[in-house]
Amino acid sequence: MKRSPLFDRVHALVRAIPRGRVATYGQLSKLIGGRLTPVGIGWALRGCDARIPWHRVINARGGISTEGENPGLQRDLLAAEGIRFRADDTVDLEAYRWTGPARPRRRRT
């Protein structure tokens, strides 16, 4: 895997996703700055290192897009983090969506 600045940024971002939380491709794309499209995010994660929690990245519907080779793998990994799937095998983004690396949710001071 070539370490492009963009890819490295994506990897760092994904590693910043807390356990039990998920992010969408489009969201990461925006967080990066739009330099990479959602598809580009997937490209960056396609051959990433094992230390990257790629399983926390799902599509905008809350569904899994990696069922191609390991059907259920990502789902199992997420379930192991306490994430519950709906009957549609989708995650409730409203509840589990990661807000960002340092989302200023509440100004303490």
Add this chain to the structure above:
DNA sequence: CCATTGACGAAGA
């Protein structure tokens, strides 16, 4: 260098 594809998303019909 040119064309196609890819772990996607949003908008229009």
Add this chain to the structure above:
DNA sequence: TTCTTCGCCAATG
């Protein structure tokens, strides 16, 4: 509401 089209960046052939 669902289906189709276009867009976006990078990699590969």
